[in-house]
Amino acid sequence: MTISSNLVNRTSFSAADIVKDIWTSLHLPPHALSSLSLPGHQTAPATPSSFKIGHLAQSSIALSALTASLVHSGRSSSSPTSTSPVSPIPRVSVPLDHALIEFKSEHLYNIDNQPLESVWGTIGGLHKTADGYVRIHDNFPNHALGTLQLLGLPPTANRQDVAAKVAQWKSIDLETEGTEKGKLAIYALRSYAEWDAHPQASAIDDNPILIKQLAPGPPKTLPETSSSRCLQGIRVLEMSRVIAAPVAGKTLAAHGADVLWVTSPNLPNQPVLDRDLGRGKRTIRLDIHNPDDKQRLLELLRSCDVFIQGYRPGSLAAYGLSQEELQKANPDIICANLSAFGPTGPWSQRRGFDSLVQTCSGMNDSEAAHFGAGEPARAMPCQALDHAAGYLLATGITAALHRRAQIGGSWVVDVSLAGVMKYLRSLGQYPGKTGFEGRDVEAQADVPADYLETRETVFGSMRAVKHSASVEGCEVGWEEMPKPLGSDEARWL
Structure with missing residues (x-):
């Protein structure tokens, strides 16, 4: 198929090629790539779409786990007793079918076997x-x-x-x-x-993860731990809603980070999404319009490693929470931003969501044309831009943790839904209607039992999709279970 002149041609890429491409763009050590296994990868369609969602799911989750494994290995190599110049990276494995299922996790859980309510409104x-x-x-x-x-x-x-x-x-x-x-x-x-x-199309970078040093500083080695959890001791403050940025926090929590999820009492809950995406996190409610709450937020920011925010670009800066101001308060901070259209271009300040980026960028139009049923538009079978953006933001954050330990300073990580869209499009599409021959997973009954776990929550017994990445010799998964927003104390563990 032909690729637009605006795109890098990645139509021959496998999932492993995607991992190598993005890993290289982040200037991470090449030897770590030999520690990755991608079982079940195939060139044939893995889910009913003309887009290569299987490639994207497996590679984005693999990248997030491999960077966590890299950070974990760095703790031993930075130890005064270490004599090895290259620390071995614990082996990472991400099966394709499990990764695809995790891309639909918010639809594939239940509590006390009750069906989920729709997350969509009635007029949209x-x-x-x-x-x-x-x-x-x-x-x-x-x-x-x-x-x-x-x-x-x-x-x-x-x-x-x-x-x-x-x-x-x-x-x-x-x-x-x-x-x-x-x-x-x-x-x-x-x-x-x-x-x-x-x-705006030409303003979006070819790399889906943008990472830069905000200000120089001395190297900050990661806290020593005897834990087998890769990110144990890393403090993450997350201000976000909907899917993409919460997936990033949930992913870091799966590898052991202490994630404190901050939501506003002025914004509505989305319980169906919140219960899946709240796994692994403690939850607090703070109103940044309230001086006492804002002061508590600043205290947490001064002592965190990572600040994730998924609000419209510039909106938090209006409350004195710009990257530059946060860096003054915390010289080692990693500021991670999830936006709709990226940090530059005429639409950089606009709000947007996965379904809307699919619509405005030509994806829905092209998907409908490939399906060939005369529809004006066809959506992808999952929120692929949201999920991939979340895993790629987690990847950028852990890459920044690695860079901070190596050369120091504060860092900024940017990932956008439109950047993920551009990368997915650069992988090419399956010809004609052939992409829709892939099998979809529409209900929990379609999910293999070993990809699910049952845990007790305050809401009832929750059966949900486990994290699809494994790290050899390390524990991966969620300790905290979802609870009503604002249930925890505003402090670090």
Whole structure:
């Protein structure tokens, strides 16, 4: 298949090639790659999509585990008694089928065998406009109510009422009015050609993980531990919602980091997502508009290793929480940002979600064309951009921990949904409808029993997908189980 001139051509890449490509771009030690095993990798479609989601799932999870293994090995090599110039990296294994299942983990758990509620609202999704289509995101009440207000509709309006109003708008006009001028999440359906002509497309980096030193400083060796958990003793403060950034925190927690998940009492809960993505984390609620709460947050930031934030770029800086200000408070901090469109370009300040990036970038249009049923748009079978972005952000964070131990300083890591989209697109697509021959996992009954675990929570007995990465000689998995948001004390273990 042909690849746009805007893209690096990675159409021949296997999952191992992806790992090597991204590992090399992060300037990590090449010898570590020999410690990776990717069972079950195949060139054939692994899930029903024209996109190579199997490649992306296996490689992104493998990268997050291999960097954790690298950090763990660095503790022994930095020891005063170590004489080995190259410490052995504990072997990492990520089976393809388990990785794909983990990419749908938020849909494949239950509590006391009860079915999950839908995370989607009632007015959103794809709507026809006067000249095309838009996708409206309505998971959050403020987005749903704001969209109704923009369209001149009452709060009681239904999807049919919304469709009638949207049909009177041009796609780009509604996108601009809602997303750029308003505080909503509405994007026009574009083709690849339309996206490639947009200035934001060329502003997105070819590397999906951007890492740079924020300020120099002395090397900071990792705390010594007798634990077999790779990231034991690493303190992670996470301010995030929805899927992508919470996946990063959940991944670090699976390798032993102390993850303190900070949510706002002013924002709505999303219990279906929160219960899956809260595994491994302690949870606190702080209101940064409240001076006492903000002071407590700053105290935690001064003594953390990593700060993850998944809010719209620039929004926390307005509260005195910019990267530069955090670095002054904590000279060794690693600031990790998850955004929709990346740190540069005309859309860098915009909010967005996985489904919307799929829509505006041409992915939905191309997926529909490959499926060949005459649909205007077709979504991927999972939130692949969200999940991959989360694992890649965890990868960038642990790479920064390694670099901090080697050369010191504070670090910034950026991952965006659009950056993951660009990388996935560069892998090419399966020809015609052949990609849709892959088997989907739609219910927990389709998941092999050894990929599941049952744990007791305050909500009931939770059966959920285990982490798909294993690290030889190391414990991987979640100790903390989900609980109501704000259940824990605002302090480090």
